Amino acid sequence: MNIRQLFLQHVAQTSEAPLAIEISRAEGCFLYDAQGNKLLDMIAGISVCNIGHSNSEVIKAIADQAASYMHVMVYGELVQQPQVAYAHLLTQHLPPSLNSVYFTNSGAEAVEGAMKLAKRVTGRRKIFAFHKSYHGSTQGALSLLGDEYFRNAFRPLLPEVYHFRYGEEKVFAELDASVAAVVVEAVQAEGGVKIPPLGWLKKLEQRCKEKQCLLIVDEIQSGFGRTGKLWAFEAENICPDILLLGKALGGGMPLGAFIADFKLMKTLAANPVLGHITTFGGHPVSCAAGKAAFTWLLRHKNLVYEAAENVQLLLDNISHPRIENKHRKGAWAALQFESFDFNKKVIDQCLKLGLFTDWFLFASDNLRIAPPLILSKEEALLAANIIQQAIQIVDAEYDN
Numbered sequence: 001m002n003i004r005q006l007f008l009q010h011v012a013q014t015s016e017a018p019l020a021i022e023i024s025r026a027e028g029c030f031l032y033d034a035q036g037n038k039l040l041d042m043i044a045g046i047s048v049c050n051i052g053h054s055n056s057e058v059i060k061a062i063a064d065q066a067a068s069y070m071h072v073m074v075y076g077e078l079v080q081q082p083q084v085a086y087a088h089l090l091t092q093h094l095p096p097s098l099n100s101v102y103f104t105n106s107g108a109e110a111v112e113g114a115m116k117l118a119k120r121v122t123g124r125r126k127i128f129a130f131h132k133s134y135h136g137s138t139q140g141a142l143s144l145l146g147d148e149y150f151r152n153a154f155r156p157l158l159p160e161v162y163h164f165r166y167g168e169e170k171v172f173a174e175l176d177a178s179v180a181a182v183v184v185e186a187v188q189a190e191g192g193v194k195i196p197p198l199g200w201l202k203k204l205e206q207r208c209k210e211k212q213c214l215l216i217v218d219e220i221q222s223g224f225g226r227t228g229k230l231w232a233f234e235a236e237n238i239c240p241d242i243l244l245l246g247k248a249l250g251g252g253m254p255l256g257a258f259i260a261d262f263k264l265m266k267t268l269a270a271n272p273v274l275g276h277i278t279t280f281g282g283h284p285v286s287c288a289a290g291k292a293a294f295t296w297l298l299r300h301k302n303l304v305y306e307a308a309e310n311v312q313l314l315l316d317n318i319s320h321p322r323i324e325n326k327h328r329k330g331a332w333a334a335l336q337f338e339s340f341d342f343n344k345k346v347i348d349q350c351l352k353l354g355l356f357t358d359w360f361l362f363a364s365d366n367l368r369i370a371p372p373l374i375l376s377k378e379e380a381l382l383a384a385n386i387i388q389q390a391i392q393i394v395d396a397e398y399d400n
């Protein structure tokens, strides 16, 4: 059996049609397959590899930390320098009330921890979430997920979770003093880079404050410069009570975090003690990698703006009557076609032409553009050229 067959047989599958490309290495904005083909990466591991693949400072931080120590004890007992240093650095770049970092293994675990924290702080049980939101695949995070098709097969899920339309006013009327938390994305990722109406998030924040309900902002996909700012919540001038980070947080290593004020966070330490515990959360190698990646990004902060410009350049150089809509926020964009079928054919054609992309979970007719932020002008034009060609090829064959 070749490696592809072994992959299909022994690595548990998440779909019936995985891409199953064997990757041999990744560097900058490119992935290389085992046959030596080069793929321009328009996904960045779903906004994980924001500073590009194989950054030498991140690799060095990983090697140095692995040589000093890896796992030594479950989370929270011992002073581990990489955790402390990264938590300190993160809090220097967040509003003062976001001063206590709980590191987890993944985004979904950060969501779980945040929901538990909101229940402990408020003594309430209800949680509000939004249609077309994705917060992870564990049972609690799945309860928040805004799509019945993905949720339904796994019932019973968490009780007292209520869904509202993203960007609609109805949520304000329903949000009363019985609600523990509202979990919201500042830009809806898997809805296809959806931006709420201006002022909606601010109003949500105000309403939460009035009712002493916690505002949990999920920046797991939008954080670390993806939206043209370091954090997407900055654009609306709001401040989450609990911020969720993941993906790019670990610089390519697994890491998540929920971040809140120390006064809130300490409710997890008592009555019961060990309110949230994890063996590997905040792994020292992940924290060292994440800190190196964030330090690199801070030193190259201009990339956040330049990447946004380059993605705009990319969009400006694609034009075709088959494109029904283009959305962009920073270095994050979506091209909408008439159907999933057409979009999938374009995606497959892009792959053949040397560009790696996919669709969005709740916007399957939208093609994803979320490259590493180090994408150069030349790479943006190359991407535009490939996508344009792919659309033309699919279009020519489509209705025949």
Ligand code: PLP
Residues within 6 Å of the ligand: 046, 106, 107, 108, 109, 111, 134, 135, 136, 137, 185, 189, 218, 219, 220, 221, 222, 246, 247, 256
């Ligand atoms: N929240 C958002 C917005 C996400 O995009 C994701 C993952 O795609 C998650 C939460 C869950 O993160 P993880 O896959 O690390 O559990």
